[in-house]
Amino acid sequence: AVMLLKMMRKQHPIPEVLVVVKVSGQPKQIISQLLKMRSWELGRTSGPFPILQAGQSIGEQPPYPILDASWRVAVNFGRFIAALSAQDVKNNVQPMIISSLPGSEYFVFNTSNKSFRIGNTNPLHWEPPPGSQYSRMLNYAQVFMTLHIVLSAVVIVRAGTVGVLTEFGRTTGVVFEPGLHFRIPLIQNVVIYSTRKVIYEASAQPDQSRANYTDFTVDTTSSDGQQIQINYTLRFYIDKSKAVWIYNNIGNMDDVAEKVVKTETRSLVRNIPKGYTAAQLYGIHVFEVQEQISQELDPRFAANGVVMDEFLLRKIDFTAEYFETLEEKQIAEERIEIERNNLEQEKIRKEQTIVKAEAEAQALRIKGQALRENPQIIQLEFVTRMAPNIKWGILPETGVIPFLDITQQAQETGQPLVPEEK
Structure with missing residues (x-):
């Protein structure tokens, strides 16, 4: 109601319509309290409704009041919104039709032709004059809502996905494969699942x-x-x-x-x-x-x-x-590995020495066995090992060895065999 009042004030300086609404079974108290009017009652009618001139009676049965420009009436949607005085009526304000609550009766004073109208209304229904700005806005809104409903019925399931169709939150058992599908707007929904990785x-x-x-x-x-x-x-x-x-x-x-x-x-x-x-x-x-x-x-x-x-x-x-512990451990393991390698090398050298000694001993045993079996080899070995620069000769076994007696010679000459040190 406030929005409608603002829209009317935007187009016209003051509200255009005079409405009295019957909202309960006690219209006297409501009208007296809300509209500040003299006590009177609206009766029920059935259409079509007569259009009367100001000052005339609306009907005979039941009796209806005769309104004049001195009465104060109001635009009302169940709450007091705005009121028009007699001066507003005299200014010939242009009319617009405003409705009220469900089953309510309204009474309209049309200042353009000085007529009244009584009837039943739909809830909060407002009919702007044909061709007005608000009429065009209403048409645009209707087109937009229609397009929105139509487009929301279209469901596109993309490649690599599947859609589970639900109705009021419950599964229907239908699974949409990739492609174009349709649903009932506001009732059905589609939940998408990815079949891609x-x-x-x-x-x-x-x-x-x-x-x-x-x-x-x-x-x-x-x-x-x-x-x-x-x-x-x-x-x-x-x-x-x-x-x-x-x-x-x-x-x-x-x-x-x-x-x-x-x-x-x-x-x-x-x-x-x-x-x-x-x-x-x-x-x-x-x-x-x-x-x-x-x-x-x-x-x-x-x-x-x-x-x-x-x-x-x-x-x-x-x-x-x-990581620090691991690094220290690796360093220690590397040192142990180095020592292990050194030990292995020592073992290898020891084994090499043993093998070499065993080979030499074996060679000596073989050589001794050969000498025992062939004594002449000793003489051959002796001759072979003599240095080439030694002068020597072989005397016969029966010959005289020409050795000089140097002791006797020393006694005869009086000189010592070994010279004294000076």
């Missing part, structure tokens, strides 16, 4: 990820008590044959990601690595953990209408203290 990723900076659904890393511990953070990526899609079941038991696509994918993956990623040491998770056992998680996720997803395409452990982050 959807990426769910847990990382330290989820806001920088380009995955369809993101989450933070999983915090857990290894079997030896080391704190670790696990980053992983998961690809999945909806089994279109289970789309209706998913709607009835889980919800929409976001509910699938939250209630199935997130819940199942984070639980397994948190618990399975606890069976491995930090060193194993730092090494090649990470692939074993990844495969174990993937195998356990597959049946859990399938039970909820979700197909798991691939699970990947992207990264396992350890604490800074663990």
Whole structure:
């Protein structure tokens, strides 16, 4: 009512229509209270309604009052909105028809032709003059609403998705394949599920990820008590044959990601690595953990209408203290390895010496055996080993050895055999 009053004031300086409304079985009290008028009563009529000139009686049975320009009447929609005085009536205000509450009777004073009208109305119905600005606005609104209803009936299901048709929130059992479909506006709705591969990723900076659904890393511990953070990526899609079941038991696509994918993956990623040491998770056992998680996720997803395409452990982050300990351990292991290599080298040299000595002893044994069996070899060996620069000769066994007696010669000459030191 306030909006209509503002619209009328925009087109005309003051309201154009004089209306008295009967809203209950006690019109005397209502009119006296709301309209500040003398006590009178409107009777019921049935159309068509007569148009009378000012000052004339509306009818004989039942009696109707005779109105004149001195009466004060009001525009009323169940609440007091505005009132017109006799001066407003004298100014010949242009009329517009305004209606009231359901089943109410109205009484209109038409100042353009000085006539009255009585009748029943529809709730809050306003009929602007044909061709006016408000009439055109009403036509545009009707066209817009019609187009909106028609277009809302059209449903386009894109490639890589399926749509579950619902009616008043309940599934109809109909699943729309990609293409053009129709629904009943305001009654039926279509819930879309993706049959393409959807990426769910847990990382330290989820806001920088380009995955369809993101989450933070999983915090857990290894079997030896080391704190670790696990980053992983998961690809999945909806089994279109289970789309209706998913709607009835889980919800929409976001509910699938939250209630199935997130819940199942984070639980397994948190618990399975606890069976491995930090060193194993730092090494090649990470692939074993990844495969174990993937195998356990597959049946859990399938039970909820979700197909798991691939699970990947992207990264396992350890604490800074663990890396320091790991570095010290690696240095110690490298030193042990160096000492082990040195020990192995000593063993090899010892074995080489033993082998060499055994070879020499074996050679001597063989040589001694040969000498015992062939004594002449000794003479041959003696001759062979004599230095080439030694002058020597062989005397016959019966010959005289020409040795000089230097002792006798020293006695005769009086000189010592060995010269004295000076």
